[in-house]
Amino acid sequence: MSSNPIGEEAATASHRTSTSTLRRTAFVAAVLASTLLVSGQLATAGAAAPAAAVPQAVPVVAPQAVPAAVPAAVPVAVQAAVPAAVAPAAAAVGGRLTRVVQLAKQQVAAGIPYLYAGGHGARPAPLGSRVDCSGLVRELYYAAFGVDIGGGSGDSSVRLSGHFTRTSHPVPGDVALFGNNNSAPAFHAAIYVSGSGRDVTLIGAPQTGELIKYQYARSAYWWNTAMGYWHFNGATAADSAPPVAAAPPVRKVVGHLDVVRTGTQSITVKGWTADLYAPRTSSTVQLVVDGRNRGRVAANKARPDVNRNAGLPGAHGFQATTAAAPGAHRVCIIGMRLHSRSRSTQLGCVTVTVAKPQGRGSASVVGAARKVSVGGWTVDPIASSSLVRLRITDGGRLVAAPVTNRANATVNRILRVRGTHGFAVSFAATPGVHRVCTVALPNNAQSAGTSLGCRSVRVSG
Incomplete structure (x- = not known):
């Protein structure tokens, strides 16, 4: 909005009251906290704050595809640098209202500009889109709850939509509405993040020329326009669970079977492997010929090319020779894990033919x-x-x-x-x-x- 320090909705121009001084007081936002301002007074009635929730399950990484053949050149299986100690931990997870706040903070960090009437198409806008205040609320709730609360103003998508119930005890993730003289229709909607009384933090899309940002409701203007907080009807106490660090993801052992060479009644293999949760430690590979294990091979040979191209410290090369009768043989190498959160991974399989030896x-x-x-x-x-x-x-x-x-x-x-x-x-x-x-x-x-x-x-x- 051009004249409202809080935000702009699809309301009529008569509900957009402000001054240039007030416009400069609009700060970065989140969602109004534990007490509600109605007509400048503190409301005390309402539901208790939700309890903690069980964290969501962590998806398992899909298995690695096995190449049909081994190129002659040494490929680089890991292009990005690997951390010196362990791979990075997974992102924290929590309840769905907590997710609303997390996603709102991500939009702030991304520096996304406001767009009048943005987010009011047939479907909610994808995260990261340019939206207005109610378009932002719509996309966040769709991403967290999978429910489309509808387009339009804060009145139509929140207060009158049937998806929300007014509350005087907001929790992070609830929606704050603002209207002239603390009355409908609403001209701004924002996500409540924290705070209480006359010191609350919101996140909203304020007006043209600004970014999605934190807004701090601390001035008389906010107190005289606050209509209240609305809690999503589909939310349970578990949806307000705080973020809990997820278990580290299961990671595949990396590496490559570079060379398979035949000799007189023998097969020689060469390559490299590493466990990303223990990148400085040399691991082992399992040599399998025609479906039968031929033993473990230490991957402790220096491979400067792997250190340079894969960003891995330590020694991770392997080379071994095993006896093989003349004829065709299927040779496979499995990179063996070191860490309990790693997965042993097949690094490659190749069919080779051992020639009959000549006298x-x-x-x-x-x-x-x-x-x-x-x-x-x-x-x-x-x-x-x-x-x-x-x-x-x-x-x-x-x-x-x-x-x-x-x-x-x-x-x-x-x-x-x-x-x-x-x-x-x-x-x-x-x-x-x-x-x-x-x-x-x-x-x-x-x-x-x-x-x-x-x-x-x-x-x-």
Whole structure:
């Protein structure tokens, strides 16, 4: 409103009385407290103040989605800085009238400008909208109680709406109405926050050019316009419960499975994990292969990239290698919690294939008069002390199938194996150039055949 220090409603211009001096006395507001001013007198009749309420339940955080594959680069799972001690606590909760006051204070803190006739659409305006005084009351009650008290002036939405009953013992969250000579119709509505008698604090949307703010009813103007307080009919004693600190939220363990690498009958995993409630402490991960636990792995390796990108102190990297037979395997990593309010979280799952290991060996091929000689050595990668059968071809045609039945002390000493691993064989050949290939065959299902190479040699006549 342009001339009223308390606020502006959709009332007629005849009810907007003030002076420029009074306009400057409108301060930041809340809701009128335990005694009511009617025609400048203290009213004493009314209901007792509500009792305490049970705090609302805290919602549980939804589980983290598992990525289908692991990127090659190291991702940053936590972009925001993590507190040095523990994650921040949840906001306090209380009764619904208490919630009205909390939300009203948030509108003040947000610095939201007044808007004449704002908040009088088909539905209440969302929190944070530009509204007038009764539009503010409407949006706050809708947010706290889920009830639309209706648009229009304080008269239509509060005094005459059927949703409120007049009281001489207001509690925080009740509605204060103001009219000329302490009489209807109301030209201003505000939320009572605290105080009593002639020293009360309200929150309201006062007039064009101002913000939603605290208003302090301490002057004669307020005393001569105060109509009273109205209490919401749907409110119970529990709705005036003071704010109670909610339990800390359940937080997922963070981290990432960065690398899954296969080797000879092995799988190696690498990544990082951290419990946000104990960010300085190294935790552990559970390694799971094909649905079976392979044990815990300490996440205590230095990861400067994680410290820098995730804002985490301490050492949180992990790396481990586990045995795996050739074939496909599903590898998963679970970040294990340290704090009771944390949740162990799957950090990633990847399917990898472990290749069959190839043996080692060497072959030499020599052409002579009407024959070719092949000799060398080979060791099976799984059964290193066993005999190995070879396949020798000439131009793709099988010409010999020797076994490693010759001793080779040098191979045994260098490779630290036992048994016989040497072979030598000759086969007849016509004069000309021959392409001779040697392959060591696997002697069990876990090994792969090993090519010892192909050589082109000339056979003389």
